[in-house]
Amino acid sequence: MSSYEARFKVWRGDAEGGGLEDFEVEVNDGEVVLDIIHRLQATQVPDLAVRWNCKAGKCGSCSAEINGRPRLMCMTRMSVFERDETVTVTPLRAFPVIRDLVTDVxxxxxxxxxxxxxxxxxxxxxxxxxxxxxxxxxxxxxxxxxxxxxxxxxxxxxxxxxxxxxxxxxxxxxxxxxxxxxxxxxxxxxxxxxxxxxxxxxxxxxxxxxxxxxxxxxxxxxxxxxxxxxxxxxxxxxxxxxxxxxxxxxxxxx
Structure with missing residues (x-):
C-alpha cells in the first residue's frame, strides 16, 4: 500500500467566527476525505468537530464543502485530487456554523x-x-x-x-x-x-x-x-x- 503526505485546509471555528487552518496528513490508497478528517482527529486535532454516521453514503451526515463543492466526505475519494493539490474542507455555507465542520441544519x-x-x-x-x-x-x-x-x-x-x-x-x-x-x-x-x-x-x-x-x-x-x-x-x-x-x-x- 502506497501513502503520501497531503496538504489540507480545514475550517475551524464556531458561530462567533473562525478560519482555515493548514495541515499535512498521511493519505493511503483507497481512502476518502472522511478517513483523512478522522486521522486528523486521531493525530493532530482531537477536538475537531465533524458530523458522520454510516460512512457508506446513506445517512447524509457528513455533508461538507470540499474545494468549494457540496459533497459527502465519505463518498469523495482522495484519488480524485492530484497528490500535490491542497484539499480545502469547509462547513455547509447555507446554514449556521455550530463548530468546525458541523452546521445547524x-x-x-x-x-x-x-x-x-x-x-x-x-x-x-x-x-x-x-x-x-x-x-x-x-x-x-x-x-x-x-x-x-x-x-x-x-x-x-x-x-x-x-x-x-x-x-x-x-x-x-x-x-x-x-x-x-x-x-x-x-x-x-x-x-x-x-x-x-x-x-x-x-x-x-x-x-x-x-x-x-x-x-x-x-x-x-x-x-x-x-x-x-x-x-x-x-x-x-x-x-x-x-x-x-x-x-x-x-x-x-x-
Whole structure:
C-alpha cells in the first residue's frame, strides 16, 4: 500500500467566527476525505468537530464543502485530487456554523414539518393500496433521498439570500411536494388541499429558476430538476393561469 503526505485546509471555528487552518496528513490508497478528517482527529486535532454516521453514503451526515463543492466526505475519494493539490474542507455555507465542520441544519426540519403529509384514499386500509409499477418507480426515485441537504446548500436562492428562507422551502421539500402531487393514491384534493397552489404560494416554487445545481450535487443521482421541479412548475402554472384548467377545477368542485 502506497501513502503520501497531503496538504489540507480545514475550517475551524464556531458561530462567533473562525478560519482555515493548514495541515499535512498521511493519505493511503483507497481512502476518502472522511478517513483523512478522522486521522486528523486521531493525530493532530482531537477536538475537531465533524458530523458522520454510516460512512457508506446513506445517512447524509457528513455533508461538507470540499474545494468549494457540496459533497459527502465519505463518498469523495482522495484519488480524485492530484497528490500535490491542497484539499480545502469547509462547513455547509447555507446554514449556521455550530463548530468546525458541523452546521445547524434545523432549517430543513422546520420546512419538512410545513409540508402536509400523504392523505390516504378514503375507503382503503393499509395493505389495500394498488398502484401501477410506473407510478411506483416515479415515487421511488424521490424516496432515494438521504437528506444530506447538499441540494439545499447549493441552491443559490437559499445559499446567497438568507432573507429567502422564510418563503422558500428549497429543492428537497419542493421535490417532496411534487412526489405527493403526482402520487395516484394521494387524496389531498378530495380533502381540500391543493398541493400545486401551496407549492406556489406557501413554499416558494416561483423562486426556483431551474439552474439544475441541486441535481448536480445529489449523491443519489436523483433528477430533482427534470423529474420533480419542472413538472411541478408546469402543473402549478396550468392550475393558476390556464383558463380551461381553472374552469375545469371549479366544475369538479361542484
Amino acid at each position: 434545523g432549517f430543513n426540519y422546520a420546512k419538512a414539518r410545513q409540508v402536509p403529509a400523504f392523505v390516504p384514499p378514503e375507503g382503503l386500509g393499509p395493505g389495500e393500496y394498488r398502484m401501477m409499477q410506473e407510478d411506483v418507480d416515479r415515487s421511488q426515485e424521490f424516496r432515494k433521498c438521504i437528506e444530506c441537504f447538499l441540494c439545499q446548500d447549493t441552491c443559490h436562492v437559499v445559499r446567497d439570500h438568507e432573507e429567502n428562507k422564510q418563503a422558500f422551502a428549497g429543492p428537497r421539500f419542493l421535490m417532496r411536494i411534487a412526489e405527493l402531487d403526482m402520487h395516484p393514491l394521494d387524496a389531498a384534493e378530495e380533502a381540500g388541499l391543493d398541493r400545486k397552489r401551496t407549492a406556489q404560494d406557501d413554499h416558494g416554487l416561483g423562486y426556483c429558476n431551474i439552474t439544475k445545481c441541486c441535481t448536480e450535487v445529489c449523491p443519489e443521482g436523483i433528477r430533482i430538476t427534470d423529474n420533480a421541479l419542472i413538472p411541478l412548475k408546469e402543473r402549478a402554472v396550468d392550475r393558476k393561469y390556464d383558463p380551461l384548467v381553472w374552469l375545469g377545477s371549479k366544475i369538479r368542485r361542484r
